[in-house]
Amino acid sequence: MQEYDVVIAGSGPAGSTCAKALTDEGFSVLILEKEALPRYKNCSGVLFGQTQELIKSYFGVDAPAEVYCSNKYIEADDIREWDPIHGYVPYSWETDKDGRKFSRTYQNIWRNTFDKWLLDQSGAKYIDSARVKAFDASDSSVNVHVQMAQSKEPAVFKCKYLVGADGNASTVRRLLQSAQTTGPAQGGKMASFQSYYKLVSLGSLQKDSWTVFLMPDIGDFILCVHQKGDYLVLHVGGKDGRNLRDSMEKFKELLSRQFGVCLGEHWRDEGCKLDLLPVFLGEGRVLVTGEAAGFIYLNCEGISAAMDSGYRCGKAIAQTLKSGGKPAIDLYEEGCQDIRAHLEKCISQMRFFA
Template sequence: MCDVIIAGAGPAGATCAKVLADKGFSVLITERHKLPRYKSCSGMIIEKTIRLISDYFGSDIPDRVKCAPSDNKGMIFVNDEGNEYRFEQKGLNVWRSSFDSWLTDMAIDSGAKLIDNRSIISCASFSDRVDVEFDKSYREKAAYFINCGGAANSIILTDSPSKKDFIVTYQCFFRGTIDLDPHYFYAFLQPEFSQYDAWLNVKDGMLVIGTAVKNNDIGKLNGFYSAFKVHLERSYNLNIFEKVKEEKWIMPRIRPDFSVDYGCERILRAGEAAGFLNPMGEGISSAIESGYAAAKAIAENFDRPNKVISQYIINASQTEKYMKRQWHLLSFMSDRFKNMRSI
């Protein structure tokens, strides 16, 4: 029996594993795909994330996980009326597969064990332990279990709100040219291009163009995408030579009145599996912060399981406040975001 089993080797899972292993706990981190696994992402690392990684992993982000242009200078939002808002910062541009593997490797160096290419399919909480069931009839026991399986996690716990109610993202990688600065992430808030934002960023010379819709409005995806591309052609001289690839993904359906699912008793959730995600889809910082908050709550209350969740909620309160502040900022730019509600 190990101390903690973690599902998912994304930023939330890697942070939980690193923090707990550094404190001397026996940790098993599990990942359903073979590492390095693919994750659809713009790969924008904000300044806050760079700081968190330095604090919790004691390291700078290495060049080998970055893509060109490696420095991200910030986000530029264009609102419903075409007004531009610039948020300058010293961020980075990374490929998620190598970035997440690098984080997980640091947890392994601290003593965490990894099982990849294997899914956790269920877990059950008892007064003294959690029983975790993997595919291929493999089982493990632990004192605690942290679900860091992201928005698309398939762990059968109680209910999984993210599965019923989520956003579908669609992005394509193109070879081509456009009259926009490749050092920025551009988010377009006009309602004719998406139900959240439509975006453009550059990775290793490829233009990444994407949009997002609610899962029950998936039929509107192609219309939004075509309208956005036409807008980029007309307003910014988008010129496409070749389509390299396309991908669909999901993310939690975030709203200003979001609620976080921290878990209960010996089963905790962190990152997107708990509902942490900042508006416009910046989720790496909240995954790392919530992973840290969950791990710290377990480490400090290991023999007092009834205190763990309440401590976790306290530890993560700043992360929740940050999410709320981001919503205020968006509402200031566009009323559409102020009026989004859970029902």
């Protein structure tokens, strides 16, 4: 059986940043990713100012050119809301954190290449097409049971800590706690669906802008459209159970009729369900981080929350492994106070859940 100091489920921003905090301290880390890499992710793929700072602070480098869309920049002032009564009004995605202001020039990335680049920077060993199915934890170690795509027999990896950085539908979190939740729920079950079309004409939509529509007759929460390279990405969201393909057709019809948008060939669809989870950080030798832990700053800024919580999770484990003092979960709880506070602030200001 292979042994590591830490095994991490999930190769998104939370998993890679958690790994980086640990490998920087010399610990051995294995990341297990259920998808084949590089994997796509249902996301607008925008790096807000805070995220840009975290990349520099935690990884010490800027992301390379290939992670960016050809239209790399989106100015915060070019994010606008539109409704049939008021027309365009300014729309703000960000809530200041600890009184700090961040760059208002956002960066437009491809999540598949960005996440793979971050993973390569993490210093961890990784295996893709490897799904964490179960674990058994004792006082001193954790055995992680993994279904690998190329073998029928599950593999078992032994580690001192397991981290669930496995996103909104976290298996690790579900196995750990199914019933016990802490803190207030942020909302209910939502679903998100987006489609990429070759861009023929933006019509009257402003170039390099991001337009948000709050139209309850089409979707229960945000509808938006923005350009990624040669593609236009259309997003619709709704309460779980709403027919989002129907919403998408209505949205396309609105864009064509009202704005003269002309779409070319359909490239791909992405979708996911979103359970707005209360914050839960794990217990004993099994911690959860990123969106799995409930860290996503509404309005949907999640990459910074994932990286920041992932890093603090990794640092907490590293400190306990080195000094043997306080349990990692306690250090992690203490280290996440400001992230929790910011999350609460974002929830109090969130705008788009009908």
